Amino acid sequence: MTVVRVAAPGRVNLIGDHTDYTNGFVLPMILERRTVVEGEIIPGDMIRIESADDPDICVFPATVASPGRLNPAWGRYVAAMVREAGEVPAFRARVTTDLPIASGLSSSAALEIATGRFIREITGREWDDVAMAEAARRAEHVASGVPCGIMDQLCIAVGRHDHATFIDCRDLSFRHVPIPETLEVVVRFVARRTLVGSEYADRVADCRAIEALIGPLREADPAALESIVDERLRRRARHVITENLRVLASLEALSEGDLDGFGRLMVDSHRSLARDFETSNPRMDAAVEELMDEPGVLGARMTGGGFGGCVVAIRRRL
Numbered sequence: 001m002t003v004v005r006v007a008a009p010g011r012v013n014l015i016g017d018h019t020d021y022t023n024g025f026v027l028p029m030i031l032e033r034r035t036v037v038e039g040e041i042i043p044g045d046m047i048r049i050e051s052a053d054d055p056d057i058c059v060f061p062a063t064v065a066s067p068g069r070l071n072p073a074w075g076r077y078v079a080a081m082v083r084e085a086g087e088v089p090a091f092r093a094r095v096t097t098d099l100p101i102a103s104g105l106s107s108s109a110a111l112e113i114a115t116g117r118f119i120r121e122i123t124g125r126e127w128d129d130v131a132m133a134e135a136a137r138r139a140e141h142v143a144s145g146v147p148c149g150i151m152d153q154l155c156i157a158v159g160r161h162d163h164a165t166f167i168d169c170r171d172l173s174f175r176h177v178p179i180p181e182t183l184e185v186v187v188r189f190v191a192r193r194t195l196v197g198s199e200y201a202d203r204v205a206d207c208r209a210i211e212a213l214i215g216p217l218r219e220a221d222p223a224a225l226e227s228i229v230d231e232r233l234r235r236r237a238r239h240v241i242t243e244n245l246r247v248l249a250s251l252e253a254l255s256e257g258d259l260d261g262f263g264r265l266m267v268d269s270h271r272s273l274a275r276d277f278e279t280s281n282p283r284m285d286a287a288v289e290e291l292m293d294e295p296g297v298l299g300a301r302m303t304g305g306g307f308g309g310c311v312v313a314i315r316r317r318l
């Protein structure tokens with residue numbers, strides 16, 4: 001049988017956090033670091049997955065019914081993608097990655113998309129990138145229980161190196177935005193964390209509550225904020241509404257070569273996430289401050305879901 005080898009990268013988000021699950025705008029980019037899935041079709045009806053980072057093997061039927069209950073837990077992402085794909089032959093595969101796990105760089109979405117690409121290869125079936133990303137988002141919900149948006153899976157499925165991916169999360173249209181050669185993107189690790197059991201789901205629930213009051217956040221006018229009586233919900237809404245505007249302003253700044261302007265928008269985004277959305281923490285705030293003091297740095301912010309993970313900065317190449 002032919003051995004198939006596929007890969008999918010991690011991602012870092014330049015700007016636009018906690019906007020995807022209310023159909024807003026995001027500007028993430030794929031990383032060099034990636035997850036590789038290598039394997040082949042085997043006889044029988046069982047799927048066997050090994051990981052270079054774990055001596056335990058994950059074994060489940062090709063007709064897996066409850067991927068969310070498997071162990072080891074990383075196998076759930078693979079199994080959930082198998083279930084999304086429908087009819088999949090038995091196979092064995094080995095997963096290797098140089099992405100740090102539980103660090104906010106979307107190692108789980110990379111595993112989902114790598115699995116999707118592997119299944120596409122071994123079955124020779126059509127599986128459009130956007131449809132695969134939508135399947136991967138559902139798989140993430142099943143595997144981790146985290147009610148995430150589409151940003152990570154779609155960026156990883158369609159991203160291009162040295163480009164950011166501007167995504168409109170309402171219709172899933174996207175555009176590759178070149179990163180100017182004079183700009184360097186710096187990712188700095190702060191702390192391991194998982195979004196499983198975190199306040200991520202509370203933020204999603206807050207946004208649902210806001211939308212029940214003022215309608216879709218994506219279309220909301222900043223003036224609508226005044227009608228939100230609850231102080232916490234008002235701050236949450238202010239973050240989402242202004243963050244969407246910042247993503248659009250960043251696109252404009254990038255296209256005009258206004259890198260200082262882009263940097264300032266990143267700093268504003270961090271402040272909004274820290275004060276209004278409360279997804280930062282003192283260590284991440286300190287990491288952002290430190291980066292801002294480094295030569296050539298134009299902007300820095302927390303990136304991704306928050307509560308730990310990584311911070312990102314843009315630096316002028318010296």
Ligand code: GLA
Nearest residue numbers: 017018148149150151304305
């Ligand atoms: C996580 C989720 C994404 C997105 C970000 C915050 O990475 O998986 O869908 O919501 O957090 O922007």
